[in-house]
Amino acid sequence: RILRIHRLWERDLADETGINEAEWHRRAEKREHDLTMEEADRLSEALGYPVYDPHGDPIPNRHGELPPRSGRTLTEAAPGTHTRIVHLEDEPAILFEQLSAEGLYPGMAVTVLENNEERVVIGGEGKKITLAPVVAANITIAAEDGEKTEKREEEPFVTLADTRPGDVAEVIEISPQCRGMQRRRLMDLGILPGSVITRELESMGGDPVAYNVRGALIALRDDQARLIRIKLKKETHEPQL
Template sequence: MPNPMLSLGTTLLALALLVLAFWPDRGLFARWRRLTRYRARVQIEDSLKHLFDMEFADREATIQSLAGSLGCGTNHAAGLLSELEALRLVGLEEGRIGLTPEGRRYALRVLRAHRLWERHLADRTGFKALDWHRIAERREHRLTPEEADALATSLGNPTYDPHGDPIPTADGELVQPRGQLLPELEVGQRARIVHIEDEPAMIYGQLLAAGLHAGMRLELLERDPERLRFWAGGEEHLLSPLLASSITVQPIQAEAAGPEPGIPLARLARGQAASVVAISPAIRGAERRRLLDLGLLPGTRILAELTSPSGDPTAYRLRGALIALRAEQARHIRVLPEASVERRTRA
């Protein structure tokens, strides 16, 4: 004869599992449905972004290009395009895949959320530049248009993201890109970096490691099929044409292209003093606020006092205190050197 307590326990357990699975809004089934819908929406929005990017670059979008962008098979990409066509977000014109006006507006809303969030990460957080794009790729699908507008207002309605890409307005307007690719610059010509492409991440990481950033002035010294040699940020740089093609520059007039004052703090010799000129725009967010709080303001006197056995970081005396800065940070702080402390003491 079955044990009544065991039967009751089994029944209660079964009921509990049913409640856990099918509880409205919070059950496992409801969560699974929300996740499935979210993933489908992400793929639709990523597809629209790809089609807009191709259109903006005046290139033809194909099933193969969409599959490559999403990292899926061509059959899946073809199915997505059929779905977008059924939603009237995509159409065929003269045999080419293109966005409808509604599809373009939708793509611009996603692009606006992405670039605003990148700006937020750059200006208000301590995330590294190499992480901005990856984080914004996820966040762009969760920001509503109203939240994006509120974020834009809190950021001061910026017109460009930290890489130099234009941010679409709430009305869907997008300014045309500025400048020309670095390899197109004439030897001896001076220019300002207005955009650095953040994809692929491997190339972007190499450009960041070289200390290059939007807003930096440069002068092209030499160009051949294998390399470009230019002066920027007080240093000489060598880039292959492939890497240099990720940098967009805007030529500047000779009278406005004078050398940047001072040298990078990283080049200050031990025992040498200098006065702070400026902190590069490449240092943003929490890191920039920390440096300002430490007293790294224009005109402040700073002394290179100690160097670690490995050579990095270096301890600098500032306002009576010692602060340690990595070479990566010090290269983005410009200073005007003075005579070394030792010489001044002997004098």
């Protein structure tokens, strides 16, 4: 019962609030004794009957049964494997914070570029991430095709934060890593697939930046802009001062 409620609270914190992921476990731990089984059922219903928590851990049903979870650790994958992350270990908390700081999350598609005794290098969303094997062992993956495939070049990955003043971009999507209130706020501001955004003004320090979205100027921090995936429609070549 406690495990079910804990993981439901984590799912709620991830999907319905803007609370940082580093806080999910601690806050859920404080609230895991607050609900009866009936209240837990109602919370599960409100969340759409989730099967996994935001770290990828299975959520027991009201009878204590766990859904199946398959996969292998990232350290078991050969270079050239195209796969996706299905679970990030969330204990100890400092480990999960490190994985989150690298921009990793369950559901993220990655390619194993290098795997040896010294390091594991993966590519995903336009960046390369180097991990110590002891850290990579805490990431569970599931092969998309089950086999090692030929090396392929990844499409250039561009976010709104990569633009320059005067650039015009079209939104492809908001990163799945962006959840809850923060995701809803961006959507309420008109940041939706197909929306056209122009980078307009920068603050003295370069952060935040003002963008024109559907005729309105909105300010976004760099960490927010990096959650918005775009393709450039018009690129400026003005030198940055």
